[in-house]
Amino acid sequence: MPQHSRRPGQGPIGRTFNRIVGQPENSAETGDMAFDRKMVENYLDKNLNFAEGEWFRGKKLSGAAEGLVEKLDTTGDGSVSWDEFQAFRTEILGAMAPGLGESPTSAQVAEAATGTFGSVDGDGSGNVGMGEAQSNAKSALPEDTEHRDLIAQLGARLMLDAVDTDQREQDVSDRSISQAEWSSAAQQMAGTE
Secondary structure (H helix, E strand, O other): OHHOOOOOOOOOHHHHHHHHHHOOOOOOOOOOOOEEEEHHHHHHHOOOOOOOOOOHHHHHHHHHHHHHHHHHHHOOEEEEEEEHHHHHHHHHHHOOOOOOOOOHHHHHHHHHHHHHHHHHHHOOOOOEEEEHHHHHHHHHOOOOOOOOHHHHHHHHHHHHHHHHHOOOOHHEEEEEEHHHHHHHHHHHHOOOO
């Protein structure tokens, strides 16, 4: 089955989609659903604790939610369907295992993911936490990016929530991604697992 036709509940992108639309994370019944800016804002607030404790948090939540929907809503109807959400899969896979061709093999994905994990795991602990994920996301953004720190924080929180599977009860900022979780997520997003 090609990756783009996989339904929610399958892998990190399906879990994230389901969380945004307010369904159980492994539900396969949400493929015909879509989310809007308000649903994203709720997810950023309740699931990711985005911009927690920061000045103008409400403005940051609404601005980030609006930006995400604008970026992913290719039909211009104000909502993001499962098919439109696949751009998020491509973006995360590109960050976790860059340089993959059109139909990578499992070995190619593993090699790319292992190399990237090693460079993101700056302290060599075998886990990527919030600080490392945010630093990596920030370094990938152009220097002149508006709100660069905030975008990096959002990217790190989204990645931790999408990829981490064993620390779901903890706040996103306290979680970490192991090399096994990183590699498994890359394989799932590439459709090789």
